[in-house]
Amino acid sequence: xxxxxxxxxLVHLLLCPFTKVEESFNLQAIHDIxxxxxxIDKYDHLEFPGVVPRTFIGPLxxxxxxxxxxALASAFKLPKDASLYIVRCALGGLVLWPLIKLxxxxxxxxxxxxxxxxxxxxxxxxxxxxxxxxxxxNTMALCLVLFAYFFWLGQQxxxxxxxxxxxxxxxxxELAILLGLILLGELLTRRLSIAKTLFFAVPSGVAFxxxxxxxxxxxxxxxxxxxxxxxxxxxxxxxxxxxxTSPFLWYFYSAIPRAMGTSLALIPLGMFFERRVFPLILxxxxxxxxYSFLPHKELRFIIYVIPLLNIAAAAACSRLWENRxxxxxxxxxxxxxxxxxxxxxxxxxxxxxxxxVNYPGGxxxxxxxxxxxxxxxxxxxxxxxxxxxGVSRFGQLHNNWLYDKTENLKPGSPELRMFTHLIVDAxxxxxxxxxxxxxxxxxxxxxEGFSHIRSSYNHFxxxxxxxxxxxxxxxxxxxxEVPDFSFRSRKQIVDEPLPPAIELNFGLDFEGDGAxxxxxxxxxxxxxxxxx
Numbered sequence: 175x176x177x178x179x180x181x182x183x184l185v186h187l188l189l190c191p192f193t194k195v196e197e198s199f200n201l202q203a204i205h206d207i208x209x210x211x212x213x214i215d216k217y218d219h220l221e222f223p224g225v226v227p228r229t230f231i232g233p234l235x236x237x238x239x240x241x242x243x244x245a246l247a248s249a250f251k252l253p254k255d256a257s258l259y260i261v262r263c264a265l266g267g268l269v270l271w272p273l274i275k276l277x278x279x280x281x282x283x284x285x286x287x288x289x290x291x292x293x294x295x296x297x298x299x300x301x302x303x304x305x306x307x308x309x310x311x312n313t314m315a316l317c318l319v320l321f322a323y324f325f326w327l328g329q330q331x332x333x334x335x336x337x338x339x340x341x342x343x344x345x346x347x348e349l350a351i352l353l354g355l356i357l358l359g360e361l362l363t364r365r366l367s368i369a370k371t372l373f374f375a376v377p378s379g380v381a382f383x384x385x386x387x388x389x390x391x392x393x394x395x396x397x398x399x400x401x402x403x404x405x406x407x408x409x410x411x412x413x414x415x416x417x418x419t420s421p422f423l424w425y426f427y428s429a430i431p432r433a434m435g436t437s438l439a440l441i442p443l444g445m446f447f448e449r450r451v452f453p454l455i456l457x458x459x460x461x462x463x464x465y466s467f468l469p470h471k472e473l474r475f476i477i478y479v480i481p482l483l484n485i486a487a488a489a490a491c492s493r494l495w496e497n498r499x500x501x502x503x504x505x506x507x508x509x510x511x512x513x514x515x516x517x518x519x520x521x522x523x524x525x526x527x528x529x530x531v532n533y534p535g536g537x538x539x540x541x542x543x544x545x546x547x548x549x550x551x552x553x554x555x556x557x558x559x560x561x562x563x564g565v566s567r568f569g570q571l572h573n574n575w576l577y578d579k580t581e582n583l584k585p586g587s588p589e590l591r592m593f594t595h596l597i598v599d600a601x602x603x604x605x606x607x608x609x610x611x612x613x614x615x616x617x618x619x620x621x622e623g624f625s626h627i628r629s630s631y632n633h634f635x636x637x638x639x640x641x642x643x644x645x646x647x648x649x650x651x652x653x654x655e656v657p658d659f660s661f662r663s664r665k666q667i668v669d670e671p672l673p674p675a676i677e678l679n680f681g682l683d684f685e686g687d688g689a690x691x692x693x694x695x696x697x698x699x700x701x702x703x704x705x706x
Contacts (some may be wrong), residue, residue, distance in 0.1 A: 175277070175289075175290055175293040175294075176274045176277065177292070178294075178297050179270060179273065179274065179277075179293060179296060179297060179303070180270060182297045182303050183266050183270060183303045183306055183307060183323075184263070184266070186303055186304045186307070186526070187259065187262050187263065187266060187307045188259075189529070189530055190304070190526070190529045190530060190532075190533065191258060191259060191262070191536070192533035192535070192536030192563075192566075192569075193308060193309065193533075193536075193564065193566060194532075194533070194535070194562065194563060194564070194565030195562035195563075196310060196474075196562070197308055197309045197310050198222075198224075198561075198566065199219060199228045200228065200232060200233050200236075200309035200311065200314065201258075201261070201309045201311065201566050201567075201568070202217075202218035202219065202222075202566060202567055203216070203218070203219060203228075203230055203233035203308065203393075204236050204237050204240070204261050205219070205257075205261075205559075205566065205568055206218055206219075206567070207230075207233055207234060207237040207568040208240065208241060208244055208257065208261075209567075214392075214393060215685060216547070216568060217393070219393070219394070220395075222241075222579070223519075224703060225413075226399050226400075226403050226404045226407045227390070227394055227398060227400040227403050227404075228311055228404075229311075229344055229345065229386055229389070229390050229400045229401065230389055230390055230393040231295045231310070231344050231385070231386060231389055231390070232309075232314035232344075232345065233309075233390070235268070235555050236264050236265050236268065236309070237261075238263060239264040239267070239268065240257070240260050240263075240264040241522070243260045243263075243264070244257045244260055244261075253571055254568060254570070254571045255540070255568055255569055255570075255571060256402075257568055258566070258568035258569070261309070261443050261568070262308070262309070263307065263309040265306070265307050265309055265313065266306050266307030268317050269306040269307075269316055269317045269320065270306065271315060271317075272317055272318075272320035272321040272323075272324055272660070273296075273306075273320050273481070275320075275321070275324045276291060276320055276323050276324045276327075276481065277289055277292055279323075279324050279327045280292055280327070280485060280488075282328075282446065283327055283450070284450065284451075284485070284489060285492065286491075287492035287493075287495065288448075288485070288488045288489050288492040289486075289488075289495060290488075290492075290565065291488035291489075291492050291495070291511075291572055292484055292485060292488035294488075294491075294515055295437050295484050295487055295488055295491070295515070295518070296481070296484055298433065298435070298515045298518035298519050298522065299433065299435050299437065299480075299484075300433075300435070300521065300522040300525045300526065301432065301433040301473060301477070301480070301517055301525075302433065302477065302480045302481070302484075304485055304525075304526075304529070305474060305477055308655065311345055311346060312345075312346060312475065312476055312477055312478075312563070313342075313472045313474075313477075314345050315341045315345035315346040315478070316347070316477060316478060318337045318340050319337075319341055319352075319478045320481065321333075321337045321480065322334050322337040322338050322341065322353060322356075323482070325337060326356055326360075329365065331360065331365075331366050331370065331371075332373065332374045334356075334357075334375065335357070335371065335374040335375050335378055336374065336378045336461065337377065338353040338356075338357070338377035339379050339382050340378070340382050341353065341381060342401075343382040343383050343386060343401060344382055344385070344386045344401060345401065347399070347401050347402075347404065347405040347409075348465060348475070348597070349478065351460075351461050351465065352457055352458070352461035352478060352479070352679060353466050353532075355456075355457035355460055355461060357371065359453055359456070359457065364574065374578060375399040376617075386399060386400065386401070387399050389403035397545045399501070407466065409468075410468075411579070412468075412469070414468055414469065414470035415468075415469035415470050416470075417470050418470055418471040418472060420469070420470070420471040421472075422466050422467075423464070423466065424471050425462045425466055425471060425476055426462065426466075428474075429464070429471070429473040429476060430476070430479075430483070432481060433473055433477070434480070434484075434515045435514075435517065435518040435519055435521050435522075436514040436521075437483075437484065437487040437514060437518060438483075438487075439514070440486070440487040440490040440491060440511075440514065441483055441486045441487055441490070441492035443494075444485075444486035444487055444488070444489040444490035444491075444493075445486055445491055446490075447489055447493040448486075448489035448490075448493070450487055451486040451489050453576055454482045454485055454486065455482060455483065455486055457482070458479035458482040459479075459587075461476070461478075461479060462476050462479060479585070483652045488555040490511075491511040491514075491548075492551045494507045494508050494510070494511045495508050495511060508564055522635070524639075527639055528624055528639055531622065531623055531624045531639070531641045532563070532624050533563050533564035533565035534560070534563050534564065534621045534622065534623040534644050535556070535559065535561060535562065535564035535565040535597070535645065536563065536564020536565060536566075536569060536646075537564065537621045538560055538564075538571075538597050538621040538645045538647060539554075539564070539565050539569045539597065540568070540569065541555070541571070541619055541621060541647065542554065542595060542597070542618075542647055543571050545618055545619065545647070546595070548571070548572045548574075549574075550594075551570070551574060551575075551594075552575045552576070552594050552595055552660075553575070553576040553578070553592070553593045553594050553595070553653075553657060554575065554576070554577055554578065554593060554594070554595040554596070554597065555578045555579075555580070555583070555590060555593045555595070555596050555597070556577060556578065556579050556597050557597060557598055557645075558581060558599070558601050559599040559644065559645065560597045560599070560645055561579050563623070565579075565597075565601075576593075576659075578593065578643060578659070578662060580661070580662050581663075583596075585607045585608075585609075585611065586610025586614070589661045591614060591650065591653075591654070592651070592657040592658060592659060593621075593650060593657070594649065594650050594653045594655075595618075595647065595648065595649055595650065596611070596615065596648040596650075597645055597646070597647055597648075598611070598645065598646050598648055599644065599645060600620075600643070600645070600646050601642065601643060601644065602643055602646075603617055603620070605645065608646065608648075611648055613653070614650060614651055615648040615649060615650055615651060616648065616649050616651060617646055617647070617648060618647045618648065618649050619646070619647045620643040620645065620646045621643070621644065621645045621646075621648070622641040622642055622643050622644060623641060623642070623644035623645070624640075624641055625640045625641050625642040626640050627639060627640065628640055665671035
């Protein structure tokens with residue numbers, strides 16, 4: 175059953191290999207560690223630091239596991255973008271390792287049936303396995319959180335506290351709520367004493383705080399505790415709302431239902447059949463409730479609670495399946511347990527189909543490499559949308575090409591005419607922002623991205639996923655023989671999620687992870703002609 179988790183996560187990776195802007199810091203850091211090693215002056219974060227600093231400890235660990243395979247790929251002269259797949263496989267493996275251990279712990283504590291259904295449910299859902307190979311800070315923390323769950327269920331309190339301290343201090347400070355609630359439950363039930371808690375917590379806190387300050391101060395070239403800066407920015411200054419806000423209960427009525435699929439309906443049944451799942455569900459619910467006070471909400475912020483909720487759903491399915499032979503009614507309920515997996519898979523296929531057209535930047539850069547010879551001296555300017563939707567240093571295949579992401583260059587400006595190629599954001603070849611290039615550039619190709627969903631009763635399935643042009647590849651007709659790139663300066667491409675931009679006729683838009691969110695402005699109909 176463990177191989178099913180590996181296979182499903184690998185399918186997600188292969189179908190959607192590119193990454194979005196919120197993943198850019200960790201991905202670029204992993205690239206720089208692998209390719210530049212100790213030459214920190216060449217690292218991407220010094221040129222594009224993002225809004226808040228992030229730790230290098232996660233990228234260092236992932237790079238350590240990926241390095242031998244990247245070296246092997248280089249020895250076989252595989253293209254550089256093969257390293258992107260290797261890195262994401264390494265990260266996925268690091269998260270699958272504690273997930274499989276957790277599955278075994280579930281088997282020990284709740285039985286083989288619950289363990290089997292847990293794997294089936296997780297494999298049928300979209301978001302969790304989609305996330306585990308994505309280089310997000312949340313994914314880095316998720317590895318430690320799953321280990322913490324494993325040690326918690328095994329009553330190994332010292333290791334639980336150590337993993338919790340690492341996850342909180344190094345990666346995501348808000349996990350103090352979730353893991354703190356679990357610790358509080360252990361204290362209230364007297365399975366753990368305060369003295370023993372302090373005995374493990376104080377050394378762990380000092381050790382991991384010292385580790386992150388030491389490592390990250392070297393890479394950021396100043397004294398720094400990255401997660402401390404993030405905590406100050408998001409909680410004290412409350413700046414997270416600058417990237418969009420959602421209603422207070424958004425996690426409960428939108429994010430969790432999408433992540434859980436139809437398995438959500440089985441959670442109350444699991445709590446009724448198996449009282450031992452109560453201590454698992456309560457911390458998860460209170461964590462989401464407490465985290466709802468922050469105005470900016472994304473599903474990845476609460477991804478840690480999905481395994482706990484799935485345990486309850488698995489307990490319900492296990493009991494329904496065990497009782498399937500006792501009566502016809504219970505046999506039907508057992509079939510319903512299987513049917514809910516099918517419903518989850520249908521939803522997953524739909525979301526994967528959307529996600530595949532949600533990374534036009536990566537597709538555009540890949541297409542440019544296929545259209546131009548590696549021997550050509552290409553200089554390409556990558557605009558903000560392309561940089562935020564799939565372009566990374568792993569996609570920069572040729573050392574003799576110049577890849578530039580300088581922001582705020584005006585369309586048709588002399589600076590942009592220095593480049594042989596441009597990747598430009600536009601909705602059609604007649605778009606306003608392409609007009610300044612009509613005399614100096616030719617359109618080589620365009621890449622489409624997700625546009626909207628339309629219901630069509632004449633087709634099966636009745637829901638159609640529509641795309642539209644969003645990026646254009648332009649070639650300079652008369653590039654200068656000696657281009658002047660002195661205008662290039664260090665400017666940020668913000669390391670935060672894209673603001674809601676794609677509006678649908680039922681008021682939903684798709685996040686960078688292919689997930690539905692209800693942050694978009696509700697509009698009565700889909701606009702057919704973007705130029706109008």
